[in-house]
Amino acid sequence: MAGASLAQSTAPTAATLSPHDADLIWQKATAKFEPERRALLSDVDKGISQGPFRADWTSLQSYQAPGWYDDAKFGIFIHWGVYSVPAFGSEWYSRLMYKQGTPEFAHHVATYGPQSKFGYKDFIPMFKAEHFDPQAWAKLFHDAGARYVVPVAEHHDGFAMYDSKLSEWTAAKMGPHRDVVGELSKAVRAEGMHFGVSSHRAEHDWFFDGGRQFDSDVNDPRYAGLYGPAEAHLAKKDEDLYNDWTYVSQAWLDDWLARTTELINDYHPDLIYFDWWIGHPTFRNTLPKMLAYYYNQGAQRGGVVVNYKQGDFVAGAGTLDVERGQLTGIYPEHWQTDTSISNASWGYVEHDTYKSPQELIHLLVDVVSKNGNLLLNIGPRADGTIPEDAQRILLAMGGWLKTNGDAIYATRPWRVFGEGPTEVVGGTFQDTKTKPYTAQDFRFTTKNGVLYAIELGWPAGGKTVIHSIKPGDHVRAVSLLANGKRVDWQQQADGLHLSLPAKPVGDYAYVYQIELAP
Template sequence: MKHTLLYLFIFITLFSFSQEDNIHGKSTIYEAPTDPLVQEKLKEWGDQKFGMLIHWGVYAVPGIIESWQLCSEAWLERPEGMSYNDYKKWYWNLSSVFNPVNFDPDSWADAANSAGMKYVVFTTKHHDGFNMFDTQQTDYKITNGPFKNHPKANVAKHVFDAFRKKDFMIGAYYSKPDWHSQDFWWDKYATPDRNPNYDIRKYPERWERFQNFAYNQINELVTDYGQIDILWLDGGWVRPRETVNDEVRAWGAPIPDWDQHINMPKIAEMARKAQPGIIFADRTVHGPYENYQTPERSVPETKLDNPWESCITLGNAWGYVPNDNYKSSNKVIHTLIEIVAKGGNLLLGVGPQSDGLLPIEAVNKLEEIGKWLSTNGDAIYGTITTENYTDGTNFFTKKDNTTYALIPLKEGEAVPNYVTWENNIPKEGSKVTLLETGQKLNWKLKDGKVRVVLPNTIKKKSLPALALSFRS
């Protein structure tokens, strides 16, 4: 225990944000689903616009980059003077001290709801293989440690239940790789990188066991945990060899010579029998199981016609890290506006502390975001893109016959006397409404530009953005 506590202290001070070097690229090839139920649910998901991604596991105890320091790749750092094998033993032992006694999923759902979020994606298992649900496939799980006797020990179940009570769509994050499994990282060999550490062509029966393991775990999630709307599959390097192209190679992750898929056709048939219409986000693996694309920590340069979702952290890290540097609520709102105007959703990453509480600073940021969305959400939720979706720093969305102009404001600057834009011209005689107050505003068209005069009532307010509605 002394060694465990010492290394906790070391890692809290050592944490590096080198995960920026491990960003999953977005595939540019898209294959639309043909199942009408999937199409319907994908449309419902696309209307939500704003979701929460919750990364939580044993890595919250020391507050380090989630799972990744188990991996021996050049971009990762571990403490000097500690052997790799000792590190792995230390990491696996974190499960013996992970005891989130303050876990309260209803407070998480309240925070997400106050932020104006509409769906959640929760990590049932990250790459380290630690399960945040009561899987029967392994003992390496939250229900087999100091938290096992807690009434909410089956964490994923209670997270999903809490968010369903708020009418959220439910997403189950599941890592395809599993570094704790002897059928993925076999102790017989060293573990040089993120891939299986043995040639699966020489040991097909071992890889088949791993495929069955993944199938059985996903079967548990889609049959024992209520309605699941999204199966969010991470670890895109575990993929059919035939999907590895120059685009994938350019991402820089090591790629073995063999096919290391987990038999998605079999998993998909099972999952959609249990959960008709369930959406698959098989990240970066273009084909029938990447129902929407997932650019990580980035926003596409232009609008996209395919369904997509930017997954971006509220802080610098996906999971909890002490003294993380959180983005301002203005920054998140501006990012949300840009993403929605370009046709996407924003999945915002928030990491709970090891005791089960959300960091108070994160909760405050979420509340600030929600305050703006509570009066301006009509310009976000359920909208579609316009042909001219941007005009300089302004963005536009549309819903039925109404067009919305979204004008981000620089933090700390006063609301201007007026705003202008080109294109997306209101119809003659159309009323321009300020969503923040419901006021009708005076406007005119001159030299091809719309000019809208803003009321004095908002000029003393500190607003992240303005949203105006009109007929066009």
């Protein structure tokens, strides 16, 4: 397909193609999959009828995440796909290469030629994944201390990283010719970790709409199976869920439900992460069906997890995810934050920079102290190798967790999450706004009657005070978790005073194991 020459002079554009017509072109391109789609939708109806969850929000609010997830604390997210080939800008290259005036558009024309001659589809043969080793990936994630792994099964670009029966545009049939999700599921579970998937397909309804505005391969009906309806997205900003009248057909909703069901049936994920556009009003009747079906299946094996964000669900019907952000205090329900190990992108891009192990360990500690999990993303290269800097950072985190994991895994929040001068900026997309922590910043967790006080810096002079531990908290013993060495302590009116032994190996965060009298 690379370099295909397309006759586009009479192709429809957004100016001539109505939303209804755009959807019909996509429907025609995918009509051959209709029998399988209908069979999957029938599975949903049967699964809902078998309970215990019904397809309504009142019933879905009885959702409860399984214990393994509450205990896991740390997972790995993976953004890997065709967008890893251009490795420019971000994983949204697939959209922005068709948005006139963007750096991605200019880069694409200068590097590959006009989008009428070389479109996104032409990257697929270049996505060979020749060094993809799922067992090596899984071992790395295990050694990093992760307890669950969540690859993106399908990004907004519409290219499935699994063996779908509803599309020919899949990694199993093109590019790598491998069922990436299937191979990863086996490798991850063989390492004793839980396996999830992420679906971003909801946004695909409009993701390539920029290509409707000029002479591009998006307008060629031969490729509608990949590019989708490419409906004109009417929100002023892509993240604006509200006052957005983007056209979404029932056929598209049915296909979204069938594709999600296919992932559930074929890969039995322990967790599904959904990106934000499932909160669009047109999904209000379809979304509860999917949740009821998945929760009913999961109930047979101890429960499953669904991550949602930006108010897409009724509170309590899933697990809240705060994208690239944190919460300012202890959240009563278990929650999750997801962020990328890299600073610029979720997918691999050349010349990217990375967060430090200390920054990520401090983020993990802060999130866990507030009743949350950290889902940390990596972006492998198109050939299937994981950047060396990312590997180094993951292994550094794993080394810290191997020593200090008792203060993280299976813990619960204390009466306060922490103390100290450094304040977190709450909300989504705030992860770059928090200042570095100091030796006066502590975070607290508890487990089996033990209080863990995690100091986010080594104090000058080897002395520190934990002000949140009051005289009424009867301390029995204090030790450094890293090496078990006893810590001299004294309770005073202003808190617990510690005189520390030599600084333990590791420069990230220091855990005091504090035994309290019942």
